[in-house]
Amino acid sequence: MDPSIVPEPAREAEIIENISEVLEIVKNKSTKNARLVLVSKTKPVSDIIAALKTNQLHYGENYIPNEIRWHYIGRLQSNKCKILASIPNLWAVETIDSAEKAKKMNDAWSAAGHGRPLNIFVQVNTSNEPNKGGVEQDLLESTCISIKDSCPDLNLLGLMTIGSVESSGMIPNPDFLKMLKLRDECSKALGSELELSMGMSNDYEHALEVGSNNVRVGSKIFGSRALKQ
Secondary structure, eight states: OOGGGSOOHHHHHHHHHHHHHHHHHHHHHOSSOOEEEEEOTTOOHHHHHHHHTTTOOEEEESSOOOOOEEEEOSOOOGGGHHHHHTOTTEEEEEEEOSHHHHHHHHHHHHHHTOSSOEEEEEEBOTTOOTTSOSBOGGGHHHHHHHHHHHOTTEEEEEEEOOOOTTGGGOSSOHHHHHHHHHHHHHHHHHTSOOEEEOOOTTTHHHHHHHTOSEEEEOHHHHOSOOOOO
16 A cells, blocks of 8 residues: 555544544434444545544545545536546435436436446525525425436435534524425425435534434544645
8 A cells, every 4th residue: 555645543543533433423313323424525545544444435525536435515516427427436416406417417327337326415405595505495396306207317315404504503403404394395295205414513413313314524533624725
């Protein structure tokens, strides 16, 4: 192995301990046997190698980077669909925010010939912030139905939200409560149970308590995010 990507022993021990602590909380707080996604974006390869020693396979990225199951969690642009579709171990795109982008992702994934459907989450703008990505709440049900009907190479796994900074410290979190209601309504309309991807380092414990299936934890494990140069 390239020495430059071998984790320092102290850093490896720190990451493994952090993951162990978060996993214990996920186990104790979760009501849905939730999935932990390690948000590794901007972190060095050595950190991911250290994390892999805990057998954690789900990692979140917001740029295009084997057994790792990659989750794309950045804002999805239509011109990125073909690039994303070229990644054989892409497990999920969590930021689908329109039926049109879902169709582009479906077509790109189909053309890539992976032989399996790609998991997706539809992102919901629960805080109604104009600068935040996500489907508007009143368009969510029709968007999900359209994706289900016209995207055979996508598996609509669930709904995702980031929520507002203001709400992240509230218990109960109003964004999470909205998602519970929206999930139930969409699941009924589709005739299948949808997952919820909600909760990050600052609020994942509460998200688990209210029923999140998928939490995206970064700084709690890897430390503060480094800014891109």
